[in-house]
Amino acid sequence: MNPSASVEVYWLILPLVIAISLVYSASRHESWRRIWWHSARLCVWIMGLLMMATAILLLINTQV
Amino acid sequence: MTEPSVNLRNPALAALLAWLIPGAGHIYQGRIGKGILYAICILGLFFIGLIMGEGKIVYWRWVNPLQNPEKFPLYYLGQFFVGLPSLPALVQSLLERYGHGPILGGFMAEPSQNTLNALQNRLGKLVEIGSIYTCVAGLLNILAIYDAFDGPAYHDETSPEAQAVPASAGGIPAGGSV
Numbered sequence: 001m002n003p004s005a006s007v008e009v010y011w012l013i014l015p016l017v018i019a020i021s022l023v024y025s026a027s028r029h030e031s032w033r034r035i036w037w038h039s040a041r042l043c044v045w046i047m048g049l050l051m052m053a054t055a056i057l058l059l060i061n062t063q064v
Numbered sequence: 065m066t067e068p069s070v071n072l073r074n075p076a077l078a079a080l081l082a083w084l085i086p087g088a089g090h091i092y093q094g095r096i097g098k099g100i101l102y103a104i105c106i107l108g109l110f111f112i113g114l115i116m117g118e119g120k121i122v123y124w125r126w127v128n129p130l131q132n133p134e135k136f137p138l139y140y141l142g143q144f145f146v147g148l149p150s151l152p153a154l155v156q157s158l159l160e161r162y163g164h165g166p167i168l169g170g171f172m173a174e175p176s177q178n179t180l181n182a183l184q185n186r187l188g189k190l191v192e193i194g195s196i197y198t199c200v201a202g203l204l205n206i207l208a209i210y211d212a213f214d215g216p217a218y219h220d221e222t223s224p225e226a227q228a229v230p231a232s233a234g235g236i237p238a239g240g241s242v
Contacts, residue, residue: 009189015112016200019105026101027207028217030070035101 017046070095075213082212084147086205089212102208106201110146113197116190120183122150122198123174124157142199145206150198 025039072078073093082089087103090096114122122143129136143150156166156173166173175183184191211217 009193012193012197016109016197019109020200020204022101023105023204023207026098026216027211030095030098030216030219032097 013050014047017043017050021046069219070215072212072215079209079213082209083145083205086146086201086208089209093212098211102205106146106205106208107149109197109204110143110149110201113194113199113201116187116194116197118183118187119171120175120179121191121195122153122172124153125174126157126161139195139199142202145202145209146198147205150202 021039021043022035025035025042029035029038071093078089078093080089081092082102085103086106087099087101090099090102122140124137124140125135127135129138140150140153143153150172152168153172156168156170159166160174
């Protein structure tokens with residue numbers, strides 16, 4: 001796999017996170033407004049946490 | 065626990081339908097939109113994952129997980145909960161166990177180790193990501209099955225999020241009707 005292809009693989013996390021957020025939110029609420037709102041918030045949270053964890057791990061990795 | 069605000073009809077039947085075809089239980093309950101959302105998300109993830117692994121990452125083999133953990137198809141424990149779309153794997157393994165040949169052109173039959181190795185060499189990470197997609201799809205369907213059986217976790221007027229939804233996002237005040 002060439003380097004650009006290996007970077008593109010990381011984009012595949014996005015549909016996974018969106019699907020998880022939507023299904024989880026839909027299982028908690030019945031109102032569509034709340035489902036969309038909760039799912040958008042959850043999606044941002046998960047992506048934020050993943051990026052933070054990646055940044056920390058990269059930092060540790062380059063320092064060691 | 066408060067009374068559900070939605071008519072769950074026959075919850076056990078709805079849960080069974082939700083397992084068989086993601087979203088079907090909700091459609092049976094008249095929650096059409098939610099059923100479609102579950103179907104798109106869960107079946108979408110499952111089939112995209114299946115395509116990533118060229119249809120060879122969903123399979124089951126009868127091994128004892130304690131005696132032979134390396135051969136145990138752990139991902140199938142999640143994939144199983146997608147329902148009908150993953151059942152051919154179980155049928156194929158049963159046929160093989162009782163000495164019959166595979167059906168459906170070997171669709172979801174256990175691939176040989178050589179086939180799996182070649183797939184891994186050719187597709188690399190996509191095999192792993194496809195397995196994760198299909199497994200997560202099944203795990204998400206457990207949430208959907210539970211939703212079909214017991215209704216949503218929060219009735220919107222009592223949910224903690226009710227206070228957090230701004231008016232611009234269409235929030236309904238706590239205690240207001242949904």
